[in-house]
Amino acid sequence: MLALNEYAKVDWARESRCLVITSTWGEGDPPDNATAAWAWLNSEAAPRLEHLHYAVLGLGDRNYSEFCGAAKKFDLRFEALGAKRLVPQGECDVDYESIAKAWLETVWEPLSASKEITQGAALPQVVVDAEEKPTSTSYNRANPFPAQLKTNRRLNGASSAKDTRHFEIVLGENGPAYEPGDALGVVPENCPVLVEQLLAALHFDGDEMVQDAHGKESNLHTALLKTFNITQPQSSLLEAAAERAKNSVLLDLLAPAQKAALDKWLYGRDIVDVLGSCSGAKFTPVEFTNLLRKLQPRLYSISSSPKAHPGEVHLTVAAVRYECQGRERKGVASCWLADRVALNETTVPVFIQTSHGFRLPADTSRPVIMVGPGTGIAPFRAFLEERRAVAAPGKNWLFFGDQQRGCDFLYEEELTAMVKDGCLNRLDLAFSRDQAEKIYVQNRMLENAAELWTWLEEGAHFYVCGDAKRMAKDVDAALHQVVVQAGGKTMEQASEYVAKLKTDKRYQRDVY
Numbered sequence: 001m002l003a004l005n006e007y008a009k010v011d012w013a014r015e016s017r018c019l020v021i022t023s024t025w026g027e028g029d030p031p032d033n034a035t036a037a038w039a040w041l042n043s044e045a046a047p048r049l050e051h052l053h054y055a056v057l058g059l060g061d062r063n064y065s066e067f068c069g070a071a072k073k074f075d076l077r078f079e080a081l082g083a084k085r086l087v088p089q090g091e092c093d094v095d096y097e098s099i100a101k102a103w104l105e106t107v108w109e110p111l112s113a114s115k116e117i118t119q120g121a122a123l124p125q126v127v128v129d130a131e132e133k134p135t136s137t138s139y140n141r142a143n144p145f146p147a148q149l150k151t152n153r154r155l156n157g158a159s160s161a162k163d164t165r166h167f168e169i170v171l172g173e174n175g176p177a178y179e180p181g182d183a184l185g186v187v188p189e190n191c192p193v194l195v196e197q198l199l200a201a202l203h204f205d206g207d208e209m210v211q212d213a214h215g216k217e218s219n220l221h222t223a224l225l226k227t228f229n230i231t232q233p234q235s236s237l238l239e240a241a242a243e244r245a246k247n248s249v250l251l252d253l254l255a256p257a258q259k260a261a262l263d264k265w266l267y268g269r270d271i272v273d274v275l276g277s278c279s280g281a282k283f284t285p286v287e288f289t290n291l292l293r294k295l296q297p298r299l300y301s302i303s304s305s306p307k308a309h310p311g312e313v314h315l316t317v318a319a320v321r322y323e324c325q326g327r328e329r330k331g332v333a334s335c336w337l338a339d340r341v342a343l344n345e346t347t348v349p350v351f352i353q354t355s356h357g358f359r360l361p362a363d364t365s366r367p368v369i370m371v372g373p374g375t376g377i378a379p380f381r382a383f384l385e386e387r388r389a390v391a392a393p394g395k396n397w398l399f400f401g402d403q404q405r406g407c408d409f410l411y412e413e414e415l416t417a418m419v420k421d422g423c424l425n426r427l428d429l430a431f432s433r434d435q436a437e438k439i440y441v442q443n444r445m446l447e448n449a450a451e452l453w454t455w456l457e458e459g460a461h462f463y464v465c466g467d468a469k470r471m472a473k474d475v476d477a478a479l480h481q482v483v484v485q486a487g488g489k490t491m492e493q494a495s496e497y498v499a500k501l502k503t504d505k506r507y508q509r510d511v512y
Contacts, residue, residue, distance in 0.1 A: 004034035005503055012047050017111060018054040020074050026468065028069025032509055033357055036499055041077050050082035055107050057090040057100065063232055065259055067091065086110045095294055139176040141297060144187050144349035147171055149341045157407025163319040164375060164410060165338050169348060172311050176351060180305050180382035181358040184313055185297040187349035188333035195224045201275040208285040213294035220285050228292040231270045231332060237291040238274060245278035268324035298333035299353050301465060301510055303378035305385035316378040316410065358510045364392035367460035369452065371475050373401035373441050376466025377410050379510055388423040396423060397455065399441040401430030442478035453486035461506045468511035
């Protein structure tokens, strides 16, 4: 089993079977650990693969227009190169467990029947359990650890337009272990106000009995509060509501050719809004809950080192609050933690999501460059605490930015102290609204291109955390420009240089 970017380790002329399991990033693109493989498969160097049998499983989210886009691309490209498809491409939504299990079960029989398999060769034994069986010492998505919130502190000043919180969660001696770079999964509850608004829109009182998202019987109010996603409407709910209400506008938008127009109409709308637009739609409680998806855990980049804070895990979270369609909206998990979890009292179910692709260098003498504006600072606070705890000799450079220095300089005291004690060798700041011309972290990178290039040539690892749609793309473009400007490379050579950084795991991203 290999990351796709390690394709060069495979003797494709001799290989007869290939299973690809991939997520999708951005606008239908492969994830970071598959981009080099995708470029290779589309290059003149790509081999013909008539002797290869393959199957592709995609992991995605139907709320995105390019659902399982990377899986579709790989599936079609293998076919174009002559490979033989074993089974149709699998597509998993957020609730992936049962679909993934069924796909894996169907793939083994045609895989074992493919001509190239040596008679008597043993197939790998794969066990997939949709409901992972918990043990007393194993905590995971299906069996989260019952933690408690110890600290809830606002990091922004009073004049800030933002509400960023520092949370400290107690794991104790028996809680799950983590490393810097990992994420913490938080299993939240929905907003009670939103639950009441939804019940009112449906003309239910909440005492009706239904099966919750796990198949257990409960009253509707409890199910909507704790186990169902009641914010984003999925397509089956949109279709049912539009048909029952005979809403011709929404029915027209649901046509495949109207995808862009539907996305525009849905922007900012939740299920309550949809029901308001389809007031003639009537559902029984069971019919309605059958059209809902399970409430999913939220993953947050961990902002602490266990060496600096034994028995604790820290998060840096922006509380999402805005008004739309005349109603106040709140982030499900961020506002649950910020507003409704009682300190040292309410149980906060959590689990660790290990991040194998976002790790500090094993060689602690390697320099580290970190780019993390806003809440993107989170994993880099953890990195710096870890590097200080182990007395890592490698240099550390942080690019941080936000709106205003006076009220949005997250962890200012900690970071300035790290500069003073030598843990943080360079701290470059970009506060976009402190001057007429907006300045961002990528601007600071370009201003320091020569030194940045020197650090890279010294073997530095380059990390980015934060917004995927804009910031991460702008930082990536700036990194390429640094290689051109300070390294004297052409754009094509810069692309090769950056690609090698990724292949060597010296360019890693935690973006969302």
